[in-house]
Amino acid sequence: MERAIILAASAIGAGLAMIAGIGPGIGQGYAAGKAAEAVGRQPEAQGTILRTMLIGCGVAESTGIYGLVVALLLLFANPLIGLL
Secondary structure (H helix, E strand, O other): OHHHHHHHHHHHHHHHHHHHHHHHHHHHHHHHHHHHHHHHHOHHHHHHHHHHHHHHHHHHHHHHHHHHHHHHHHHHOOOOHHHO
16 A cells, blocks of 8 residues: 555656756746847847857756656655655
């Protein structure tokens, strides 16, 4: 019985961890839109704007990757099962 509860709670936790992918997606879309807007205003600064946007998107994407790693750990390498 306890094993079933741990597995169910882990599945719910994995689903909640995947919600972490929503934030980076919204943030990256916003950053890309603002970068395109900035390049439209100052085309000569395109290289700097693009570089800054890509670094920011990479940092934001790491949040989504951490959520994916947590979800996979909870589903396939659950450390809580060993506590039973």
